[in-house]
Amino acid sequence: MNEFLRFLGKLALFGSLLLLLAWFLFFVILPDDYSETLAIVYQKQAYLSKSASPKIILLGGSNVLLGVDSALLEQRLGRPVVNMAIHARIPLLMQMNQIESFLASNDLIILPLEYLYYVYPDGSTVVIAHLLDIYPQGILFLDPVNQKALPEIVKNIFQMRYDRLKKAAAVRFPSWGELLDTGNHLAQSLLSQFTPRGDFEAHLDRAGLPVAPQPLLQMDQFNPRTLQIINEMALRAQQKGSMTVLTFPSARQSNCLATQPALQQLYQRLQSNLQVPLVGTPECYCFPDEMFFDTEYHLLREGRRIRTEQMAVDLKAFIK
């Protein structure tokens, strides 16, 4: 038995040394990437933790990040608004896990979900890897589906860090102070592009870019799992005394027209199967193409204002 225990001890020591060496090579000596905008997650998390209830939390992807004026919404609804949205390929459940501990009575979760969520509710391992690369504690919020994909996510992180290691090899290593700093991971110049509530604003006054009028959604690709996830999120929020509502993303008129039948079918499906209130209709959030910056979803300043005002009107009924 002693021989066996000694062997196990050596095995454990070897494993620990290996992990330590790998961690040192890829996490300690490697400088952070201050150009990665996903790092705004730290600021959003910090703002969420400081926001008093009852508050409004926005989840979703970049249509929310770029297309909602949280300050205006806050003004209209009289509640603190926190924009937690970052990217449409970050899983819904992961976002829910991230905010759940901050939910309190009468909080309101708003889901203006990109239509992509109705096809890929579990997100993308590449985007998750990007996020976890900058925000390692995000691993605690991984949903069960992506927990199974953890080896692939870790591999993606490794490859990103290896890429940065190659670039950093030509650059003087930063000072120890910067190495040990785990607070701000976003360059100052990029930080100024976000508002304290988490809205991205650097694009608001730029020239719009054309986008092909392709359908936003095809119902044969619809993933019913999205409905299960939204219902689960609503139930978990309800257990904390919070409420969840689903609304629709801002979208270009031309793309909406190309998706007309699918949007109607989607709305009917949501009405029949969802256990959360629907706020507005997809058509309410279709705006002229000239109000958009890029992609089918990202609004310019005027478009963002109009959209936010529309949301405020639609949400008034849900504010107690």
Next chain:
Amino acid sequence: MTFTSPEFLFFSLLILILYGVMRPAYRWGVLLAASLIFYAGLGAPYLLVALGIVTLVSYGLGRWFSRVAPEKRKGLLIVGVAVNLSVLIFFRYLPDLYRWLIQTPTPPAVAPVLIVVGVSFFAFQGISYLVDVYLEVIDPELHLGRFALYMAFFPKLLQGPIERGNDLLPQLADLQFNAAAASAGLRRFMWGLFKKLVVADRLAVLVNPVFATVHNYTGLTLILAVYLYAFQLYFDFSGYTDMALGIARLFNLRLSENFNQPYLAHSIAEFWRRWHISFSRWILDYIFRPLQMTWRRWGMWGIAAALLVAFLASGLWHGSNWGFIIWGLLFGIYMVIETLYGPLRKKIDRKLRIEKAWWARLWQIALTFNLVAFAWIFFRANTFPDALYVAANLFNGVQVLDCAKAVVKYGAYQPILKQTWDAGKFVSESQTACLTTLNNFPRFPEKFALENGWVLAISLLLLAVSGWVNRRIPVGRWPVVLRWLGYLVFALWILFALGVLETPGQAFKEFLYFRF
């Protein structure tokens, strides 16, 4: 769950802990339970039924042999062999037979039977046990649990080695833990992991696209793909074997060696003494020798016939399609020619006094390797027509001749006969003549192309050097600090290699011999 999956590492660690803390008399139970869980984890429960049938029939008949009159034992042996073969045929060949008879794709009801990993190996093991007990080479195993473990032991269950009763059964009677053996086992396991994940899977990135669309390639490209496949197969299969033997050593069990530098063989016969040794021994002992005895009155022709049948059986064991049948027959023909021509060749070598000449031995190694590589075409090609295409187009086009001409002209003719040596011209002319034809050879994905090239080159160098180093100073005898540093660097190398390999799909994460 396979040897290379993260879950398997945790599974093995758990089994090792249970094994270590369990009383020695009950350790067989831990290993047997682990083996059954491992096999069940493949997601094909009928495989456990197949294993159960083979185990119970082989065990029961083995014990029965000693209780019946000698004249009745042969009948029992025939029954036992028939049951084992029936299980093998049912699970391995039924889908192919159905397709062939009905000329339609396998219907959904039969499709699940396509997951047949391990059946070929344990069915053959059951047969070898029964024959050995019948011939009184070994005594029948009386302990059902230990026998079941002999059949199902998880390191060897899926891809062998095919263990003989007198090799493994005595070890199972006394299961101990030995730290030195466990350390050696871990080293072996890591080595196998390296061969499979770092080398074989990397070669697969280059080889698979060629064999997927062979008609897009000719000449040197096909030759290179065939050579690379020869090494891919070796590193994949021998890597698995190293992992299997390494895991077994964790439990202080020695499984049979399955490879012994096969591509350094001087003859086809020697190749089969070095490649998939447990399988070739099985074919030799249970097919070739009995046939040779039966047909001995036909002299050399009897031996030739026995060789052809033995290798045909070998091909059929791998699969029932024409590719494997031709592969087996090809080796049979090689062996027949070697057997018939062998005595004459030795006579000529002795007369010319070149038996021990280094260049003669090098020539034999090169010839043997090329014959084997040629046979691998039929083993690897997706379809038989593809195999024929590859075989017919290896020297197609003038590229090969141009390449050979350039190399000989600027590398040998001019330096030796004209006494002019222009290294730059040699490189540029050879490159133009040889490498331009390889322009469409698959490359590593662009993102980590440089890294993968270096990983492959350094890993092949490491493989070449390691044998030399280990023969002089075995790793186990290095100073402890140097040894541990070596382990850590090696482990990090494997992790790094895994990280920069963009594996397009799961196809070659599996072991190549899983299909058999």
